[in-house]
Amino acid sequence: MNIAPPNHASDRAGGPEPDEASLGELWSMIVVRWRAVASLALVGVAASVAAAYLYQPRFTFSSSIEIGQLSAAGGLIDSPDTIVAKLEETYVPQAQAEYVRAHPSDAHLVPNVQARVPKGSQLVVVESRGPAATRPTHELIHRLALDLLARDHARALVARRGALESQQYLSRQKLEAAGEQVESLKAGSKRIDATRELLKREIAELRGSLAQAVRDRSDAMRGAASESRMLSVMILDQEILKTQDRLAAMEERFFVALDGERSANDRASADAKRSQAAELQVIEQTERDLASLRETRALAPTRQSADSFGPSRLAVAALGSLAGLLLGVLVAVVLGLTRRGHAVRQGA
Numbered sequence: 001m002n003i004a005p006p007n008h009a010s011d012r013a014g015g016p017e018p019d020e021a022s023l024g025e026l027w028s029m030i031v032v033r034w035r036a037v038a039s040l041a042l043v044g045v046a047a048s049v050a051a052a053y054l055y056q057p058r059f060t061f062s063s064s065i066e067i068g069q070l071s072a073a074g075g076l077i078d079s080p081d082t083i084v085a086k087l088e089e090t091y092v093p094q095a096q097a098e099y100v101r102a103h104p105s106d107a108h109l110v111p112n113v114q115a116r117v118p119k120g121s122q123l124v125v126v127e128s129r130g131p132a133a134t135r136p137t138h139e140l141i142h143r144l145a146l147d148l149l150a151r152d153h154a155r156a157l158v159a160r161r162g163a164l165e166s167q168q169y170l171s172r173q174k175l176e177a178a179g180e181q182v183e184s185l186k187a188g189s190k191r192i193d194a195t196r197e198l199l200k201r202e203i204a205e206l207r208g209s210l211a212q213a214v215r216d217r218s219d220a221m222r223g224a225a226s227e228s229r230m231l232s233v234m235i236l237d238q239e240i241l242k243t244q245d246r247l248a249a250m251e252e253r254f255f256v257a258l259d260g261e262r263s264a265n266d267r268a269s270a271d272a273k274r275s276q277a278a279e280l281q282v283i284e285q286t287e288r289d290l291a292s293l294r295e296t297r298a299l300a301p302t303r304q305s306a307d308s309f310g311p312s313r314l315a316v317a318a319l320g321s322l323a324g325l326l327l328g329v330l331v332a333v334v335l336g337l338t339r340r341g342h343a344v345r346q347g348a
Contacts, residue, residue: 044324056131057308061138065124068296072288080117087115095144139302153296168286175279185269
């Protein structure tokens with residue numbers, strides 16, 4: 001006796017497997033248990049409305065820091081990246097610890113504070129996030145951290161101001177000394193010029209005297225030779241020699257020594273004037289640097305962002321209601337499939 005094997009293909013073609021449910025059957029399961037679906041949906045709506053009521057939107061609180069400046073050239077006390085590191089590693093933790101010591105019951109309100117440098121700027125922005133009701137906590141911690149940074153930078157600013165004022169004082173002393181030297185050299189130049197004029201007149205007088213002595217000697221040599229005439233010629237010769245010696249000494253001083261003194265005096269005067277100009281430049285630069293000194297400060301009080309981040313209360317309510325509805329549908333389908341499975345096993 002031959003027994004034909006069962007035709008599984010024809011069974012599959014004839015309809016769905018016993019463990020499978022069609023969309024129509026799933027819909028029927030949901031409709032039959034609409035009360036359960038509606039109850040769970042209402043529970044979800046109520047829970048979502050309560051959650052939305054209790055939910056507090058979160059805002060961003062930010063403070064912008066203008067970094068202190070040490071010179072007119074724009075040299076900052078610290079680079080923005082250094083300030084970010086100091087804030088996040090030192091000053092913010094110190095501010096948070098100080099806040100907890102002062103308000104131990106509000107330790108759970110201490111926010112996470114971060115610092116960043118906006119692209120293309122030399123500002124540092126301190127940011128934290130939380131509900132609007134915690135704004136005073138954010139403002140206080142921001143202010144404490146900024147005060148610690150400002151005190152640190154104030155020490156550098158005081159040291160820089162002291163160095164600039166010392167440099168300015170020394171430059172003023174040098175400028176005064178250079179001015180006195182210029183005046184002294186100017187007086188020396190006047191003395192040299194006066195001496196030149198005096199020597200010029202004396203040289204002219206000596207040349208006249210020498211010419212007259214030469215003429216007198218010539219006149220004395222024209223007459224008949226006598227003892228008195230020879231004595232006169234000898235006296236005139238001695239006078240001519242002395243006058244020539246004096247004239248040579250004066251001319252040497254006039255053309256050589258005084259010219260050298262005047263040249264050296266002019267060079268020293270030029271050096272003193274250059275020193276004056278250099279010290280004036282230093283004084284002007286230090287004045288500009290002193291005027292440009294700037295403290296590290298907050299540009300404005302801590303600001304709260306206009307818009308919150310994260311889901312709104314309406315979104316929380318809508319998502320909760322949808323979750324309740326989906327849960328009701330899921331429960332109805334699971335219950336329907338469970339009962340259908342029992343029925344199929346009992347029929348078999």
